[in-house]
Amino acid sequence: MFGWLRRRPPARDIPDALWVAVLQRYRFLVLRPADERERLRQMAGELLAAKEFHGAKGFVVTDEVALSIAVQAVLPVLNLGLSWYDDFVGIVVHADEVVARRTEMDESGVVHQWDEVIAGEAMDGGPVMLSWRDAAGMNAGTHEAYNVVIHEFIHKIDMRDGRADGCPPLPPAARRAWLELMEREYEAFREQAIIAERFGGAQTWLDPYGAESIDEFFAVACEAYFVAPERFAAEHAALASLFDGFFGARRRA
Structure with missing residues (x-):
């Protein structure tokens, strides 16, 4: 599976029929400008050459599965470079959601355990x-901008400095400005989500x-930023501008 990609220039190793399929x-990829799609193809080939895909519990990772994941994964780093993903090699693919056993100790020293159903997970350094x-895209449900691949790879970007805090590695002044805006947007969103859940308010x-x-807000916001950029810019203009500056993205008018 894609073994030959490692021996040839990646951009020439993705067959046209597979690329089109x-x-x-993914409609949000089709709508990208032609030059961006070509760069996505090139970088997806590079990622396929650099990473190892593993199917869990008998799931078979076909060329289409691997390429589908790769092209979505490289979208956030299209203008940043694949070096942002150089802290890991493996991408593990399950057929569907999995149940993860969680353990946490609270401030009183009491250990709590519970099961969590997850569609993806990014491990720091793993x-x-x-x-x-x-x-x-079969579990998107009612969320127009749902994208688990972008979500988990944004976590990877977030954790490059060893902290999962909603901010990628930035110089001190830029980091302060980023977190000030992100925290303000997060608190407003969290309040809206609580009102929707507890008091029947409008859904987010x-x-x-x-x-x-x-x-998690950072990852969810980035899903929308890349999958539904026009609506995201209309509803979260300040965040869209912040992300433009970091990701170097070019939104269509």
Whole structure:
């Protein structure tokens, strides 16, 4: 599976038919400008050459599965470079969501354990885990901008400085400005999500999972920024401008 990509220039190793099939699966990729799609193809080939895909519990990672994940994963780093993903090699793909056992000790020293159903997980310095059903777009539900691949790879960007805090590695002054805006936007979103859940208020357009923590809000906001950029810019103009400056993205008018 994609072994030959490691022996040839990646941009020439993705067959046209496979590339077209993958693009047609994701409307937000088809709508990217032609020059960006070509750069995505080039960088997706480079990522495929650099990473190792593993199917969990018998799941078969086909060329289409691997390329589908790769092209979504490189979208956030299209203008940053693949070096942002150089802290890991493995990408583990499950057929569907999985149940993860969680353990946490509270401030009183009491250990709590619970099961959590997850569609993806990014480990600091370790692999990325993804559900293919979600990566393929089959679990999007009512959230227009849902994208588990972008979500988990944004976590990877966030954690490059060893902190999952909703801010990528930045110089001190830029970091302060970033977190000031991010915290303000997060608190407003969290309040909206609480009102929707507890008091029947209007549902949030962004996935309410973003209300869990500021790092989850960062990942959820980036899903929308890349998947539905026009609406995101209309509803979160300040964040869109912040992300433009970091990701170097070019939104269509």
